[in-house]
Amino acid sequence: MAARTKVVEYVDQNADSFIERLAQAVRIQSISSDARHRQDVIAMGKWLNDQLVSLGVTTKLVDLGTHVMQGQTLPLPPAILGKLGEDKKKRTVLIYGHYDVQPALKSDGWNTDPFELVVDKEGGKLIGRGATDDKGPILGWLNVIQAHKSLGLDMPVNLRFCFEGMEENGSEGLDECVVDEVRKGTDGYFSGVDCVCISDNYWLNTRTPALTYGLRGIAYFSINVTGPGQDLHSGLFGRMVHEPMTDLIKLMSRLVDNNGNILIPGVDEMVPPPTPEEINLYREMDYTTADVEEAAGGPIAISEDKVTVLMARMRSPSLSLHGIEGAFSAAGCKTVIPSKVGGKFSIRLVPPQTPENIIPLVNAYLESEFAKLNSKNKMTIEYLHGGKPWVADVKHWNFEAAKRAIEAIYKKTPDYTREGGSIPVTLTFAEALGVNVLLLPMGRADDGAHSTNEKLDRSNFIEGTKVLGTYLYEVAAAV
Amino acid sequence: MAARTKVVEYVDQNADSFIERLAQAVRIQSISSDARHRQDVIAMGKWLNDQLVSLGVTTKLVDLGTHVMQGQTLPLPPAILGKLGEDKKKRTVLIYGHYDVQPALKSDGWNTDPFELVVDKEGGKLIGRGATDDKGPILGWLNVIQAHKSLGLDMPVNLRFCFEGMEENGSEGLDECVVDEVRKGTDGYFSGVDCVCISDNYWLNTRTPALTYGLRGIAYFSINVTGPGQDLHSGLFGRMVHEPMTDLIKLMSRLVDNNGNILIPGVDEMVPPPTPEEINLYREMDYTTADVEEAAGGPIAISEDKVTVLMARMRSPSLSLHGIEGAFSAAGCKTVIPSKVGGKFSIRLVPPQTPENIIPLVNAYLESEFAKLNSKNKMTIEYLHGGKPWVADVKHWNFEAAKRAIEAIYKKTPDYTREGGSIPVTLTFAEALGVNVLLLPMGRADDGAHSTNEKLDRSNFIEGTKVLGTYLYEVAAAV
Numbered sequence: 001m002a003a004r005t006k007v008v009e010y011v012d013q014n015a016d017s018f019i020e021r022l023a024q025a026v027r028i029q030s031i032s033s034d035a036r037h038r039q040d041v042i043a044m045g046k047w048l049n050d051q052l053v054s055l056g057v058t059t060k061l062v063d064l065g066t067h068v069m070q071g072q073t074l075p076l077p078p079a080i081l082g083k084l085g086e087d088k089k090k091r092t093v094l095i096y097g098h099y100d101v102q103p104a105l106k107s108d109g110w111n112t113d114p115f116e117l118v119v120d121k122e123g124g125k126l127i128g129r130g131a132t133d134d135k136g137p138i139l140g141w142l143n144v145i146q147a148h149k150s151l152g153l154d155m156p157v158n159l160r161f162c163f164e165g166m167e168e169n170g171s172e173g174l175d176e177c178v179v180d181e182v183r184k185g186t187d188g189y190f191s192g193v194d195c196v197c198i199s200d201n202y203w204l205n206t207r208t209p210a211l212t213y214g215l216r217g218i219a220y221f222s223i224n225v226t227g228p229g230q231d232l233h234s235g236l237f238g239r240m241v242h243e244p245m246t247d248l249i250k251l252m253s254r255l256v257d258n259n260g261n262i263l264i265p266g267v268d269e270m271v272p273p274p275t276p277e278e279i280n281l282y283r284e285m286d287y288t289t290a291d292v293e294e295a296a297g298g299p300i301a302i303s304e305d306k307v308t309v310l311m312a313r314m315r316s317p318s319l320s321l322h323g324i325e326g327a328f329s330a331a332g333c334k335t336v337i338p339s340k341v342g343g344k345f346s347i348r349l350v351p352p353q354t355p356e357n358i359i360p361l362v363n364a365y366l367e368s369e370f371a372k373l374n375s376k377n378k379m380t381i382e383y384l385h386g387g388k389p390w391v392a393d394v395k396h397w398n399f400e401a402a403k404r405a406i407e408a409i410y411k412k413t414p415d416y417t418r419e420g421g422s423i424p425v426t427l428t429f430a431e432a433l434g435v436n437v438l439l440l441p442m443g444r445a446d447d448g449a450h451s452t453n454e455k456l457d458r459s460n461f462i463e464g465t466k467v468l469g470t471y472l473y474e475v476a477a478a479v
Numbered sequence: 480m481a482a483r484t485k486v487v488e489y490v491d492q493n494a495d496s497f498i499e500r501l502a503q504a505v506r507i508q509s510i511s512s513d514a515r516h517r518q519d520v521i522a523m524g525k526w527l528n529d530q531l532v533s534l535g536v537t538t539k540l541v542d543l544g545t546h547v548m549q550g551q552t553l554p555l556p557p558a559i560l561g562k563l564g565e566d567k568k569k570r571t572v573l574i575y576g577h578y579d580v581q582p583a584l585k586s587d588g589w590n591t592d593p594f595e596l597v598v599d600k601e602g603g604k605l606i607g608r609g610a611t612d613d614k615g616p617i618l619g620w621l622n623v624i625q626a627h628k629s630l631g632l633d634m635p636v637n638l639r640f641c642f643e644g645m646e647e648n649g650s651e652g653l654d655e656c657v658v659d660e661v662r663k664g665t666d667g668y669f670s671g672v673d674c675v676c677i678s679d680n681y682w683l684n685t686r687t688p689a690l691t692y693g694l695r696g697i698a699y700f701s702i703n704v705t706g707p708g709q710d711l712h713s714g715l716f717g718r719m720v721h722e723p724m725t726d727l728i729k730l731m732s733r734l735v736d737n738n739g740n741i742l743i744p745g746v747d748e749m750v751p752p753p754t755p756e757e758i759n760l761y762r763e764m765d766y767t768t769a770d771v772e773e774a775a776g777g778p779i780a781i782s783e784d785k786v787t788v789l790m791a792r793m794r795s796p797s798l799s800l801h802g803i804e805g806a807f808s809a810a811g812c813k814t815v816i817p818s819k820v821g822g823k824f825s826i827r828l829v830p831p832q833t834p835e836n837i838i839p840l841v842n843a844y845l846e847s848e849f850a851k852l853n854s855k856n857k858m859t860i861e862y863l864h865g866g867k868p869w870v871a872d873v874k875h876w877n878f879e880a881a882k883r884a885i886e887a888i889y890k891k892t893p894d895y896t897r898e899g900g901s902i903p904v905t906l907t908f909a910e911a912l913g914v915n916v917l918l919l920p921m922g923r924a925d926d927g928a929h930s931t932n933e934k935l936d937r938s939n940f941i942e943g944t945k946v947l948g949t950y951l952y953e954v955a956a957a958v
Contacts, residue, residue: 216714220812229776235695235900238797238827239739240771240788241779245800246735253732256725258852260718292719297708297818300720300855309719318717320816321724323806328823330804333699333863335825335900337799339776344807346814348717373737376779384812421714421814 003153004473008409008466010147015462018143019126021051022461023117025099025135026128032077032100032169035070041077041165044099048138048163049080055145057082057161060189062181064166064173077165079177081189084145085158091475092158094193094433096425097138097200098167101130102450109452125455132443132456137199138163140442140461144469156476160193167200167425175428182432195398195475196429196437199468203444204415208286209406209467211399212439214314214418215426217349217389219358222325222342223251223366227377232337242375244341245327251379252343254369256319260302260312262347264365267317270353274315282310285415295445314418318348342382348420355386390427391418396436401474402467408474409466440471482632483952487888487945489626494941497622498605500530501940502596504578504614505607511556511579511648514549520556520644523578527617527642528559534624536561536640539668541660543645543652556644558656560668563624564637570954571637573672573912575904576617576679577646580609581929588931604934611922611935616678617642619921619940623948635955639672646679646904654907661911674877674954675908675916678947682923683894687765688885688946690878691918693793693897694905696828696868698837701804701821702730702845706856711816721854723820724806730858731822733848735798739781739791741826743844746796749832753790761789764894774924793897797827821861827899834865869906870897875915880953881946887953888945919950 001009011018030044031037045061052059064076077100085092104114112118117128126136141161148155166172181188203210225244232241254263262268274282289301289309303309312318325342328334347358363381370379392399394416406414423439430437442464448454480488490497509523510516524540531538543555556579564571583593591597596607605615620640627634645651660667682689704723711720733742741747753761768780768788782788791797804821807813826837842860849858871878873895885893902918909916921943927933 218714218814220814227775227777227779232775233900234797234799234801234825235697235827235898236792237771237775238799238899239791239795240781240797240899241775241777242737242781243739243799245802246737246739249728249731249800250737252728258721258725258729258854260722260725292716296706296711296716296720298706298720298855300706302719302721312718313715316718318713320713320717320722320814321728321806322713322813322815323724323808323817324803325808325810327800327802327808328804329802329806329808333823333825334801335697335699335799336801338802344812346713346812348714375737376777419714420717420719421712 003156004470006151006153007144007147007469010151011143011462011465011469018139018465019119019458019461021142022126022131022136022139025139026117026130027115029115030100030130030165031103032166034103035072035074038074041100042075045077045080045165048099051142052080052082052161055142055149057084057145062177064177067172076173079174080161080163081181082161083159083189085155087158090157091194092160092192093472093475094160094162094190094196094429095141096162096196096198096429097141098134098164099138100165100168101133101135102168104129111453119458124458126458126461127453127455129454131454132447133449133454134167134200136456136461137442137464140199140465140468143465144472147469156473160189171425174425178428179432190433193433193435195435196433197440197471198423198426198437199440199442200423201419201439201441202447202449203441204285204287204417205291206444206446208412208415209410210415210417210441211394211402211406212417212419212441213394213399214391215389215422216420217354217387218346218422219349219355219386220346220384221362222344222382222384223248224340224342224380224382225377226340228337228339231339234335234337237337242377243337244377245338247370247373247375247377247379248324248341248343250373251366251369252321252345255321255345260318262317262319264361266361267347267358270357271316271350274311278315279307281416282307285310313420315350317350317353318420319345321345349389351389351391354388355383359383387422387424388427390430392430392437397478398436398438398475401478402438402440402471404474405467405471408470409463440467483949485630485632486623486626486948489630490622490941490944490948497618497940497944498598498937500621501605501610501615501618504618505596505609506594508594509579509609509644510582511645513582514551514553517553520579521554524556524559524644527578530621531559531561531640534621534628536563536624541656543656546651555652558653559640559642560660561640562638562668564634566637569636570673571639571671572951572954573639573641573669573675573908574620575641575675575677575908576620577613577643578617579644579647580612580614581647583608590932598937603937605937605940606932606934608933610933611926612928612933613646613679615935615940616921616943619678619944619947622944623951626948635952639668650904653904657907658911669912672912672914674914675912676919676950677902677905677916678919678921679902680898680918680920681926681928682920683896684765684770685923685925687891687894688889689894689896689920690873690881691896691898691920692873692878693870694868694901695899696833696866697825697901698828698834698865699825699863700841701823701861701863702727703819703821703859703861704856705819707816707818710818713814713816716816721856722816723856724817726849726852726854726856726858727803727820727822729852730845730848731800731824734800734824739797741796741798743840745840746826746837749836750795750829753794758786760895761786764789792899794829796829796832797899798824800824828868830868830870833867834862838862866901866903867906869909871909871916876957877915877917877954880957881917881919881950883953884946884949887949888942
């Protein structure tokens with residue numbers, strides 16, 4: 001029997017113990033955004049490191065220093081770097097994952113204790129915080145290594161690991177850590193890496209495995225309008241003065257139309273139109289507008305045409321109006337003319353857009369529109385943060401290997417997807433290492449990663465583990 | 480010497496003791512919006528009642544029941560009704576005031592203890608919470624009565640009083656109390672009232688006394704837009720769905736232009752254009768655009784023309800955008816597509832506008848504008864609260880009497896003003912009694928009624944007391 005077949009059989013035979021290990025991981029409340037749980041995040045890092053070491057992985061815990069959060073100076077949980085195999089004849093795959101999780105309280109609406117993994121046998125679901133984001137996928141890799149170790153099999157590739165404990169809280173310190181490690185060259189853990197595999201996103205739907213080759217970037221702005229020296233009473237001043245809110249709402253209304261078209265000249269136009277081949281890719285995806293409407297919780301899809309809807313998320317920029325800082329925002333009535341208001345909006349970016357080429361377009365447009373208002377108020381545009389988009393070459397052997405692994409395990413061709421959001425470390429790896437980065441999701445679209453009752457389907461955990469193992473063989477065999 | 484002259488002299492001779500009595504009143508922390516101070520409000524009512532009784536006024540304390548505030552069931556402070564004189568040959572003047580005050584803490588930015596009246600001799604200011612709003616004006620009336628009592632003079636008119644202790648907290652219970660008392664006819668305290676005088680607003684500036692003959696009404700709305708079942712991530716859903724914020728901002732942007740013109744068809748048009756005579760009234764007012772800019776704290780007057788600016792507040796409706804409930808409103812960045820947003824705005828109303836004739840115009844316009852958006856979201860218009868505007872006949876003998884009193888004391892013709900805000904009890908008296916209501920302000924535009932370092936100029940207290948006394952003689956003499 002071929003090694004890869006033995007691994008697949010081992011996974012089926014040891015599924016229950018794999019699930020038990022996931023339950024152990026879920027039990028550690030590694031919530032990175034809550035100061036009270038910082039020691040739990042660090043404990044989770046230690047647990048993961050112990051697991052890796054016991055499976056034969058050489059590890060290094062990188063101290064990322066401290067940061068101030070919720071008024072306290074806290075130690076950052078360590079980044080865990082690891083290596084398994086130094087065979088120069090084999091390819092080397094770098095694997096990323098994160099061992100921290102989102103907050104969760106039973107009172108948020110969970111049906112069960114979020115930190116006790118519940119195996120819902122009927123629905124085939126593994127329910128618990130972190131099951132799908134991102135403890136399940138990390139443990140998928142541990143399962144694969146364990147299979148080889150137990151079966152006495154050589155790994156088909158060299159593995160490198162980078163696991164962090166701050167992903168749900170801005171990945172503080174990680175970029176520097178990656179860049180530092182790359183700079184060490186042959187002395188570093190990332191020496192000789194041929195490709196990267198990240199399992200930290202989701203299928204497009206609940207039916208078809210996916211490979212993800214793109215992420216949108218973002219540029220986040222605040223339009224600040226000021227005029228009065230203090231908040232004014234609308235009875236005393238209404239119609240006597242230029243009101244900042246009137247100006248701001250006019251400007252915000254000129255950013256995007258109700259079909260999602262961006263009205264800032266040059267922004268939409270910067271993106272090349274889709275090729276017929278690309279359109280075909282969207283047409284063939286296993287998706288309907290019902291999928292987006294189910295996910296959004298309302299019949300509000302921008303179009304009845306699935307290709308239009310998919311392209312809107314995957315290959316188009318988008319502009320969302322998030323809210324206004326400084327205006328009245330509570331329940332009830334307040335007859336205030338707010339003196340200083342900041343309208344928040346962001347643009348999701350796709351190649352060739354970057355914050356650098358978008359900011360001047362935003363500034364020029366808003367300044368010109370504000371001038372048209374002839375207002376005596378003052379307007380400034382504040383760029384708050386941003387990041388570049390990322391798109392990978394799907395014809396690269398890394399993607400081909402993953403495609404063949406999915407076809408072997410799921411007997412289905414994967415959807416090739418681009419995500420509308422960002423996973424900043426993707427770009428960090430792509431730029432620092434200069435190699436192909438693959439996003440290989442384990443979970444489904446309805447896993448509820450940041451929501452209540454987060455789950456990973458049992459079949460996604462077990463079949464997903466098989467995909468990861470098979471992928472390594474396909475990488476080794478790829479030409 | 481004529482009686483009125485003796486009264487004026489008495490006021491000058493007793494100014495210091497009048498200021499001392501004001502200091503006593505300021506010392507009682509009658510903050511009606513703070514449950515911890517409710518007993519102080521009641522104590523203030525008792526103090527005022529004792530003063531009235533000692534001056535010969537027959538009083539009745541009306542129990543207004545209880546209300547729930549800050550989680551507690553609290554007794555409402557009583558309304559104090561009073562009568563002085565039953566001479567059928569004399570006119571009867573009803574006087575309104577309120578004995579409660581706004582909250583004040585030294586830490587808010589007061590230079591002195593807000594509840595110890597400071598006599599700033601250099602600036603001639605009486606500084607303390609309630610000095611101008613509204614303890615000073617109430618005590619002006621007590622001063623006038625004391626002068627007559629001490630001098631052994633008959634009052635030139637019969638007086639009726641209505642003092643409340645909840646004005647700064649919604650005047651709870653007062654409307655019912657007034658209407659009930661009017662319904663009692665000749666058995667009630669308001670029997671035979673010929674006119675009303677309210678001293679609870681301010682001059683237009685710091686230089687010229689004013690008579691106020693109009694108040695704007697209000698209609699307050701929320702435009703509610705919903706679509707998604709829950710807040711969405713802008714990365715995952717941006718451009719795929721109709722976003723409620725995009726729709727709401729479009730609708731809000733179509734309500735008012737940057738010069739304050741209301742874009743809802745029929746609203747501005749409902750107000751008759753000013754007559755040349757009326758325009759002249761505004762032209763003659765002691766006012767410049769610098770006054771509004773100083774008050775607003777910025778050079779943002781809607782026009783350089785003072786007539787335009789004054790008419791905007793006094794005889795035009797205004798539409799202010801207050802804010803958005805349900806959108807992101809904090810500092811920082813949040814990439815949310817809010818699922819349910821409510822845009823708050825209100826229209827200040829002038830005759831012949833009423834909430835009843837404005838609501839249908841707002842509904843029709845917003846429904847038509849929303850239909851143009853072709854959005855799949857749902858929009859509803861919520862009318863939150865409102866009140867009618869009020870305008871009095873300035874040619875009535877009540878206003879003529881006040882004008883002559885001001886001319887006699889200040890040697891100036893008063894500004895005839897309309898306020899942009901509301902004093903709801905004005906309309907209650909006008910409608911329940913069917914008599915002319917006069918607003919006769921004692922304080923200046925810069926008194927800081929609801930702000931820190933509230934003051935009443937010493938001269939406004941003393942000369943203002945003289946005006947009140949003289950006004951009663953002019954009422955008696957008016958034809």
